[in-house]
Amino acid sequence: xxxxxxxxxxxxxxxxxxxxxxxxxxxxxxxxxEVGLEKEVQVIKTGxxxxxxxxxxxxxxxxxxxxxxxxxxxxxxxxxxxLLKGRIVKKYLYKESxxxxxxxxxxxxxxxxxxxxxxxxxxxxxxxxxxxxxxxMNGYMALGKAxxxxxxxxxxxxxxxSGLRGRGGGGFPTGVKWSFAARNKADQKYMIxxxxxxxxxAFMDRSVLEGDPHTVIEAMAIAGxxxxxxxxxxxxxxxxxxxxxxLEIAINQAKEKxxxxxxxxNSGFDFDLEIRLGAGAFVCGEETSLIASIExxxxxxxxxxxxxxxxxxxxxxxxxNNVETLANITQIVLNGSKWFRSFGTExxxxxxxxxxxxxxxxxxxxxxxxxxxxxxxxxxIGGGCPNGKEFKAVQTGGPSGGCITKENIDIPIDFDTLxxxxxxMGSGGMIVMDEDNCMVDIARFFLDFTVDESCxxxxxxxxxxxxxxxxxxxxxxxxxINGDIEKLLDLAYTIKDSALCGLGQTAPNPVISxxxxxxxxxxxHINEKRCPAGxxxxxxxxxITDNCIGCTKCAxxxxxxxxxxxxxxxxxxxxxxxIKCGSCITDCPVNAIIKR
Amino acid sequence: MEKIxxxxxxxxxxxxxxxTILQAAKSLGIEVPTIxxxxxxxxxxxxxxxxxxxxxxxxxxxxxxxxVAEGMEINTHSERVINSRKTTLELMIANHPLDCxxxxxxxxCKLQDYCFEYxxxxxxxxxxxxxxxxxxxxxxFYTFDPNKCILCGKCxxxxxxxxxxxxIGFSGxxxxxxxxxxxxxGMDYSTCVSCGNCVSVCPVGALMPKEKxxxxxxxxxKTQTTCSYCGVGCQIELKVKNNKxxxxxxxxxxxxxxxxxVKGKFGYKFINHPDRLKIPLIKKDGVFNEATWDEAYxxxxxxxxxxxxxHGSDSIAGLSSARATNEDNYLMQKMMRAVIGTNNIDHCxxx
Ligand SMILES: Cc1cc2nc3c(=O)[nH]c(=O)nc-3n(C[C@H](O)[C@H](O)[C@H](O)COP(=O)(O)O)c2cc1C
Ligand code: SF4
Ligand code: SF4
Numbered sequence: 001x002x003x004x005x006x007x008x009x010x011x012x013x014x015x016x017x018x019x020x021x022x023x024x025x026x027x028x029x030x031x032x033x034e035v036g037l038e039k040e041v042q043v044i045k046t047g048x049x050x051x052x053x054x055x056x057x058x059x060x061x062x063x064x065x066x067x068x069x070x071x072x073x074x075x076x077x078x079x080x081x082x083l084l085k086g087r088i089v090k091k092y093l094y095k096e097s098x099x100x101x102x103x104x105x106x107x108x109x110x111x112x113x114x115x116x117x118x119x120x121x122x123x124x125x126x127x128x129x130x131x132x133x134x135x136x137m138n139g140y141m142a143l144g145k146a147x148x149x150x151x152x153x154x155x156x157x158x159x160x161x162s163g164l165r166g167r168g169g170g171g172f173p174t175g176v177k178w179s180f181a182a183r184n185k186a187d188q189k190y191m192i193x194x195x196x197x198x199x200x201x202a203f204m205d206r207s208v209l210e211g212d213p214h215t216v217i218e219a220m221a222i223a224g225x226x227x228x229x230x231x232x233x234x235x236x237x238x239x240x241x242x243x244x245x246x247l248e249i250a251i252n253q254a255k256e257k258x259x260x261x262x263x264x265x266n267s268g269f270d271f272d273l274e275i276r277l278g279a280g281a282f283v284c285g286e287e288t289s290l291i292a293s294i295e296x297x298x299x300x301x302x303x304x305x306x307x308x309x310x311x312x313x314x315x316x317x318x319x320x321n322n323v324e325t326l327a328n329i330t331q332i333v334l335n336g337s338k339w340f341r342s343f344g345t346e347x348x349x350x351x352x353x354x355x356x357x358x359x360x361x362x363x364x365x366x367x368x369x370x371x372x373x374x375x376x377x378x379x380x381i382g383g384g385c386p387n388g389k390e391f392k393a394v395q396t397g398g399p400s401g402g403c404i405t406k407e408n409i410d411i412p413i414d415f416d417t418l419x420x421x422x423x424x425m426g427s428g429g430m431i432v433m434d435e436d437n438c439m440v441d442i443a444r445f446f447l448d449f450t451v452d453e454s455c456x457x458x459x460x461x462x463x464x465x466x467x468x469x470x471x472x473x474x475x476x477x478x479x480x481i482n483g484d485i486e487k488l489l490d491l492a493y494t495i496k497d498s499a500l501c502g503l504g505q506t507a508p509n510p511v512i513s514x515x516x517x518x519x520x521x522x523x524x525h526i527n528e529k530r531c532p533a534g535x536x537x538x539x540x541x542x543x544i545t546d547n548c549i550g551c552t553k554c555a556x557x558x559x560x561x562x563x564x565x566x567x568x569x570x571x572x573x574x575x576x577x578x579i580k581c582g583s584c585i586t587d588c589p590v591n592a593i594i595k596r
Numbered sequence: 597m598e599k600i601x602x603x604x605x606x607x608x609x610x611x612x613x614x615x616t617i618l619q620a621a622k623s624l625g626i627e628v629p630t631i632x633x634x635x636x637x638x639x640x641x642x643x644x645x646x647x648x649x650x651x652x653x654x655x656x657x658x659x660x661x662x663x664v665a666e667g668m669e670i671n672t673h674s675e676r677v678i679n680s681r682k683t684t685l686e687l688m689i690a691n692h693p694l695d696c697x698x699x700x701x702x703x704x705c706k707l708q709d710y711c712f713e714y715x716x717x718x719x720x721x722x723x724x725x726x727x728x729x730x731x732x733x734x735x736x737f738y739t740f741d742p743n744k745c746i747l748c749g750k751c752x753x754x755x756x757x758x759x760x761x762x763x764i765g766f767s768g769x770x771x772x773x774x775x776x777x778x779x780x781x782g783m784d785y786s787t788c789v790s791c792g793n794c795v796s797v798c799p800v801g802a803l804m805p806k807e808k809x810x811x812x813x814x815x816x817x818k819t820q821t822t823c824s825y826c827g828v829g830c831q832i833e834l835k836v837k838n839n840k841x842x843x844x845x846x847x848x849x850x851x852x853x854x855x856x857x858v859k860g861k862f863g864y865k866f867i868n869h870p871d872r873l874k875i876p877l878i879k880k881d882g883v884f885n886e887a888t889w890d891e892a893y894x895x896x897x898x899x900x901x902x903x904x905x906x907h908g909s910d911s912i913a914g915l916s917s918a919r920a921t922n923e924d925n926y927l928m929q930k931m932m933r934a935v936i937g938t939n940n941i942d943h944c945x946x947x
């Protein structure tokens with residue numbers, strides 16, 4: 001085997017790929033060849049590093065130098081200086097890597113310091129398209145151990161002991177769920193991986209599939225062995241082409257090596273895996289809809305019971321697990337339940353991956369031990385809100401969750417605590433909002449999503465969320481009337497109580513929680529026709545203050561010519577003609593234009 | 597059958613262990629409202645009218661899909677349940693034309709009945725968006741008005757699960773969901789066989805038979821009879837107004853279980869058709885003249901005897917009809933063989 005002195009890791013998650021990672025990677029390879037280092041330096045395409053905000057990202061080992069915002073034209077300099085001459089190119093390093101004169105390695109960067117990578121263990125480290133790299137990281141050892149040293153009951157007991165809870169949103173204990181399917185007798189059972197990831201702004205599962213597809217395949221085989229399923233499906237949305245492609249490659253490699261297929265590890269256990277593409281409907285993440293979709297029907301939820309563990313795919317016992325849930329399995333099998341419980345809290349052991357987004361400096365993927373506080377995630381890891389703006393709230397659980405305000409920012413993140421304050425863990429979307437976000441508008445945004453994504457089967461969700469959305473539309477456009485808040489709450493609680501599936505039952509949550517914490521904003525919209533955050537356009541008017549120096553720039557650029565005034569004299573906006581495009585605000589050199 | 601004990605509306609009761617809550621309630625004489633339920637179909641649980649309160653359950657549960665369990669405490673008409681049903685009805689009629697005055701379904705409409713029962717007026721969400729979709733009357737026998745559809749799903753399920761034609765399905769998501777057919781080209785361009793079973797199950801006025809005579813449900817007299825089109829023996833109910841058949845509903849007969857084919861469901865208009873033959877006609881000098889039955893029978897008998905005598909039995913053949921009963925068909929062949937003396941007997945469906 002060739003030993004390389006340096007490794008160049010190129011993040012090839014969707015974020016970095018969409019900003020030219022492939023071309024950067026190609027240039028690295030070319031340039032390294034040009035300078036004759038191809039026997040000394042290895043270039044590897046990896047999964048997501050997490051810090052998507054600063055992508056495209058490149059890591060160079062052994063120094064652990066973290067180059068951010070890379071581009072093709074920077075590559076030659078990095079190769080010449082860093083790889084050839086051993087001089088780290090400071091100006092291209094991630095800004096936080098440089099502390100005065102000290103250059104920090106990647107592990108010392110704040111963003112990574114408080115993280116603990118279990119599910120993302122191999123992401124950003126190995127080449128996801130090369131099974132040997134996975135095997136080198138102890139890959140398929142857990143499957144070997146399960147098949148040759150443990151019986152199915154022992155595997156289930158181990159997962160039960162670990163306390164692992166489903167990461168897909170529900171938080172149901174995984175081992176217990178497996179035992180339901182295990183005790184059912186059937187001619188065929190199925191293991192399904194839920195990689196639908198419909199939560200807007202979430203990309204945890206995508207990153208795992210892109211960065212470490214084998215861990216999911218291995219875990220599915222282990223789960224199949226535990227419950228007695230010989231056939232598995234990965235249900236993944238077609239909008240994830242990179243993930244689908246790497247998963248296909250990985251499945252084929254595993255089949256070639258006999259790690260999928262007949263008589264795996266000579267144990268007599270067969271396991272076969274197929275990919276099923278989803279068309280991107282949020283409801284198809286709900287397990288009964290997902291099953292319908294795999295069966296070739298329209299993605300519509302059905303009532304439970306019967307639960308899939310008893311009657312699932314083609315009415316056979318079926319276990320559905322989330323990608324991230326599965327990504328923990330191999331680690332638990334290898335390191336034991338005690339090790340797993342050493343992270344996180346008593347009732348929520350382990351770690352959780354979050355997709356941090358919205359008004360936050362370090363947009364990206366973070367994996368933290370359960371029990372970490374929101375403050376740590378938002379400030380220490382996320383770097384707070386950009387431009388010094390004040391943090392207002394964070395939405396967890398996506399369209400099914402709720403917002404968490406400043407008052408609760410010191411609560412530990414775990415399943416039960418989040419639920420107790422009216423939000424939920426969800427699958428791991430975490431959207432940060434600052435003072436410039438209008439909470440009524442946020443509620444409307446999330447409801448807009450669920451109204452569109454409702455499968456249309458049951459009355460409360462199909463018609464009820466639409467009514468709530470119409471009321472919110474009225475409120476944000478200045479047509480709100482007395483009693484709207486009560487009507488919203490009345491509908492919200494009825495829908496939660498009577499909708500068929502989790503989509504409808506949770507759809508009103510963003511409205512309930514924003515009313516709970518920001519009722520004053522709703523009231524300002526309804527009673528005073530005012531949007532305190534200055535977001536809801538119909539409620540805003542643009543004015544020019546006395547600071548105006550009469551430079552005429554705004555008047556010249558206004559697309560509807562509604563600004564008038566003489567040179568060097570205060571200008572005025574005809575608020576009736578103004579279309580509220582905001583171009584004048586951007587143009588004004590002295591910030592004399594305000595909206596209120 | 598194994599029994600278990602449940603507590604329903606505060607009273608203990610013994611019910612079959614395999615019952616759903618809906619079946620259990622029914623067996624105890626407790627009425628739970630349903631719209632999308634149909635005992636012949638896989639429970640759908642979509643309309644949410646049958647929700648009940650079950651102790652320790654997080655949310656309300658649909659009685660039609662939830663199995664009973666030992667010691668289950670159920671309330672079918674608590675305040676929480678009633679409020680939920682009211683809101684569900686309000687939501688349904690918020691997107692439904694309130695034209696009961698002119699709707700032919702009035703008096704036979706589940707939505708109307710439940711709104712009456714639950715004092716739902718349609719005021720709560722008046723002014724909200726309503727569908728405004730074109731009516732599909734491409735089929736010869738029925739119309740589909742999507743604006744009246746409450747998406748209970750019965751038509752789709754009956755077509756799929758019982759009729760096994762699967763001509764219709766759902767399209768769109770959320771509020772735009774609607775009953776549709778391939779490529780939205782119109783009902784008539786689907787694989788629809790016009791059996792009308794969807795029309796029979798539609799609880800509202802969305803799927804309606806094409807019938808020119810106006811009638812109200814309470815004006816018609818219903819008579820159960822056997823469909824005369826073939827030997828299956830489907831049970832039907834003829835709806836009669838002023839001595840005229842104005843519609844057919846399937847009845848729950850042992851051989852049809854509430855289903856019909858296009859002929860049974862829609863082929864009733866011959867009954868009162870002016871061209872229908874009601875009296876025998878005998879042709880004299882090239883013109884048909886009305887005759888009595890006796891005259892007609894006599895003529896047939898004498899002609900047959902004449903032909904038999906002159907040309908022999910085998911010069912006569914009989915062809916009987918699938919619209920006659922088995923018994924009539926039996927007698928027909930018996931007559932051909934025993935009376936006329938020939939084996940020349942056939943049948944349009946070769947019974
Ligand atoms: C509307 C809706 C959408 C969902 N979407 C997803 C999803 O995208 N991915 C996922 O893993 N689970 C999703 N779930 C949760 C799944 O139904 C299911 O609980 C989960 O996949 C079980 O896996 P776990 O036990 O490993 O969490 C969704 C649930 C609902 C109600
Ligand atoms: S709650 Fe919404 S998504 Fe779920 S079954 Fe009802 S309509 Fe469909
Ligand atoms: S057309 Fe009638 S039966 Fe079909 S879904 Fe609509 S209301 Fe139900």
